[in-house]
Amino acid sequence: MKFLKLKKDQIEDFFDSIHSFGIVYAPVKSDGKISFRRAQNFSDVSLEYTRSQIPPKHVILPMEEPILKFREEEYFEVVDDENKVLLGVHHCDIIAFKMLDEVYLQPPKDIYYHERIKRTLIIGLSCIPDNYCFCKATNSFYTSDGFDIFLHDCGDFYFVRVATPRGLKVTENSKNLFEKVDEKDMELFVKAEKERFERVKGKNLWMIGDLIELRDENFWKIFSERCLNCGNCTLVCPTCQCFEVYDELEEDLKSGNRFRRWDSCMLRAHGLVADGHNFRERTEERLRNRLSCKLGEMRCVGCGRCTVYCPTGIDILEIVRALKE
Amino acid sequence: MENEFLPRRVRIEETKMMTSLEKWFKLDAQLDFKPGQFLEISVAGAGEAPISICSWNGVEICVRKVGRVSSALHQREKGDFIGIRGPYGNGFPMKEIEGEKLILVAGGLGMAPLRSVLQYVLKNRKKYGEVTFFYGIKCLEMMLFRDELLKLMEEENVNLHIAYEIEDEEIRNLKKRFPERFHKGMVTTLFEKVKVNTESFVVVCGPPIMYKFVLKKMEELGFYKERIYMTLERRMKCGTGKCRHCVVGIGSSSKLICRDGPVFSAIDAELIRELV
Ligand SMILES: Cc1cc2nc3c(=O)[nH]c(=O)nc-3n(C[C@H](O)[C@H](O)[C@H](O)COP(=O)(O)OP(=O)(O)OC[C@H]3O[C@@H](n4cnc5c(N)ncnc54)[C@H](O)[C@@H]3O)c2cc1C
Numbered sequence: 001m002k003f004l005k006l007k008k009d010q011i012e013d014f015f016d017s018i019h020s021f022g023i024v025y026a027p028v029k030s031d032g033k034i035s036f037r038r039a040q041n042f043s044d045v046s047l048e049y050t051r052s053q054i055p056p057k058h059v060i061l062p063m064e065e066p067i068l069k070f071r072e073e074e075y076f077e078v079v080d081d082e083n084k085v086l087l088g089v090h091h092c093d094i095i096a097f098k099m100l101d102e103v104y105l106q107p108p109k110d111i112y113y114h115e116r117i118k119r120t121l122i123i124g125l126s127c128i129p130d131n132y133c134f135c136k137a138t139n140s141f142y143t144s145d146g147f148d149i150f151l152h153d154c155g156d157f158y159f160v161r162v163a164t165p166r167g168l169k170v171t172e173n174s175k176n177l178f179e180k181v182d183e184k185d186m187e188l189f190v191k192a193e194k195e196r197f198e199r200v201k202g203k204n205l206w207m208i209g210d211l212i213e214l215r216d217e218n219f220w221k222i223f224s225e226r227c228l229n230c231g232n233c234t235l236v237c238p239t240c241q242c243f244e245v246y247d248e249l250e251e252d253l254k255s256g257n258r259f260r261r262w263d264s265c266m267l268r269a270h271g272l273v274a275d276g277h278n279f280r281e282r283t284e285e286r287l288r289n290r291l292s293c294k295l296g297e298m299r300c301v302g303c304g305r306c307t308v309y310c311p312t313g314i315d316i317l318e319i320v321r322a323l324k325e
Numbered sequence: 326m327e328n329e330f331l332p333r334r335v336r337i338e339e340t341k342m343m344t345s346l347e348k349w350f351k352l353d354a355q356l357d358f359k360p361g362q363f364l365e366i367s368v369a370g371a372g373e374a375p376i377s378i379c380s381w382n383g384v385e386i387c388v389r390k391v392g393r394v395s396s397a398l399h400q401r402e403k404g405d406f407i408g409i410r411g412p413y414g415n416g417f418p419m420k421e422i423e424g425e426k427l428i429l430v431a432g433g434l435g436m437a438p439l440r441s442v443l444q445y446v447l448k449n450r451k452k453y454g455e456v457t458f459f460y461g462i463k464c465l466e467m468m469l470f471r472d473e474l475l476k477l478m479e480e481e482n483v484n485l486h487i488a489y490e491i492e493d494e495e496i497r498n499l500k501k502r503f504p505e506r507f508h509k510g511m512v513t514t515l516f517e518k519v520k521v522n523t524e525s526f527v528v529v530c531g532p533p534i535m536y537k538f539v540l541k542k543m544e545e546l547g548f549y550k551e552r553i554y555m556t557l558e559r560r561m562k563c564g565t566g567k568c569r570h571c572v573v574g575i576g577s578s579s580k581l582i583c584r585d586g587p588v589f590s591a592i593d594a595e596l597i598r599e600l601v
Pocket residue numbers: 269272273274275276363372373374375376377378386387388389390391392393394395396434437438557558559560561587
């Protein structure tokens with residue numbers, strides 16, 4: 001790791017410099033919500049934010065993307081070779097990418113994910129936690145890898161960590177913007193991180209996987225009765241990996257595209273097979289499956305999004321509390 | 326780089342309607358596979374579906390018309406092209422079973438993957454002990470690979486028994502031709518009618534509901550759990566462990582059927598919740 005310092009009045013110049021490494025995606029505010037979008041001008045970017053509604057996942061794994069073109073039974077791949085810079089990603093969302101890596105890069109590799117992630121420069125950013133965050137419990141409060149550069153907000157400067165050769169190239173490209181760190185900067189960095197740590201509620205998830213399995217239907221019903229099966233909780237989750245695949249024909253009825261699109265285990269069709277048999281027919285079964293995937297298999301980074309964006313206030317931590325009661 | 330989602334184009338060499346719902350296809354493809362593995366079959370414009378390889382000599386599939394892909398597939402004929410990916414999945418442990426007695430239990434379309442096992446065993450007949458095949462069908466009209474199976478009944482290689490639900494004139498004639506081979510009832514009733522060795526290995530495939538009954542029966546009779554293998558179905562979209570549609574179980578014991586299966590043992594069924 002290389003440690004540097006970037007004064008806040010230099011951040012705009014830094015932002016301008018990173019465009020030479022690829023198309024820049026950054027947190028942008030619109031309608032009061034933060035989302036990761038293409039950002040040309042620094043004035044569009046909001047670096048001080050708590051959580052984006054949709055995680056930055058979609059930059060690497062679009063909500064919907066063509067994966068193949070076909071003409072009759074000849075198939076051709078469609079691969080995105082755009083170089084990207086993903087700026088302003090919080091610890092939890094970086095750790096979520098590491099979880100997605102485990103899925104998509106495990107053999108056989110998913111080349112769509114792989115091509116994008118390897119062409120994307122990731123610049124992390126320290127976050128501003130709120131009461132919905134529980135990243136300490138999921139061990140995703142702080143990350144030491146999964147990024148090229150990381151910016152820690154320390155008041156009037158960013159404490160910068162450079163983790164990869166690619167990250168080093170970026171900082172060397174605008175050498176004049178960065179300064180060496182001294183003892184004092186290090187102290188301020190530690191202080192800032194400690195303050196951030198204090199803001200996240202402590203939670204304990206031991207036994208959770210077993211409790212999810214041990215609780216019966218009646219337990220899950222307490223929560224599932226309120227569920228609208230809308231799928232918001234999975235849509236906003238940075239670690240959700242499920243996708244659906246479907247074809248669309250062009251007007252000639254011979255050629256077309258094969259697409260994939262995010263799917264949700266909270267939707268009824270997720271477990272449906274022939275003869276109308278459904279492996280997760282009831283909402284309580286689907287809710288339990290989601291909790292099993294997230295907390296039973298520890299594929300949750302404690303970002304709190306599923307709770308914040310559930311229209312009926314189904315709170316993942318409330319389920320945790322109830323599981324342990 | 327190798328793109329796992331890119332189907333290979335293959336030509337259909339031959340087709341045949343097996344029943345009013347199921348169509349058989351012989352594909353012009355060279356594949357290294359194991360009995361119990363499956364392919365992702367692609368029909369451009371309709372999509373993809375997981376389909377078991379139902380043969381050992383060459384690559385054949387038997388497809389029931391139930392939805393988008395299977396209906397589009399049913400319109401394809403000899404000389405047409407389709408796409409394939411795979412083979413995927415673990416397949417049956419044919420090596421482990423060598424030297425042992427084997428019982429195959431198929432219900433309905435479950436015949437498809439078990440025919441691959443059957444052909445494999447017939448090809449390597451000397452490596453296996455006594456082979457029994459139990460096949461449950463609704464009626465004769467729904468019987469897959471009928472000519473082949475009736476021919477097998479005339480031979481000594483395999484001890485084949487059929488359970489049927491609806492009796493008709495034809496079944497009555499077959500009963501005369503092959504005494505003691507056709508029995509009325511579910512596939513599990515064959516375990517009562519036919520003497521079997523409970524030390525045999527058992528491979529099972531059928532509709533989701535069938536497994537519970539078969540496992541219960543085997544437990545009653547005292548079969549070894551670690552010798553019972555089943556191939557399971559889920560809604561699969563990728564076949565490669567990415568799309569998570571085929572997840573089963575809770576927490577750290579959960580599995581992806583496409584990657585960790587589709588063949589599981591009765592021991593797995595004890596440890597993985599709602600596997601069957
Ligand atoms: C390992 C494995 C091996 C298999 N082997 C074989 C085989 O050898 N032969 C064979 O015929 N089948 C086999 N199958 C089953 C086959 O893959 C499925 O039946 C598959 O769904 C067929 O695809 P389809 O596009 O034709 O059907 P789909 O269009 O997917 O429809 C299948 C069923 O799902 C339901 N459905 C799907 N989507 C929706 C929705 N959005 N809303 C409501 N209902 C919906 C419908 O009720 C329909 O009956 C196998 C499955 C697995 C997992």
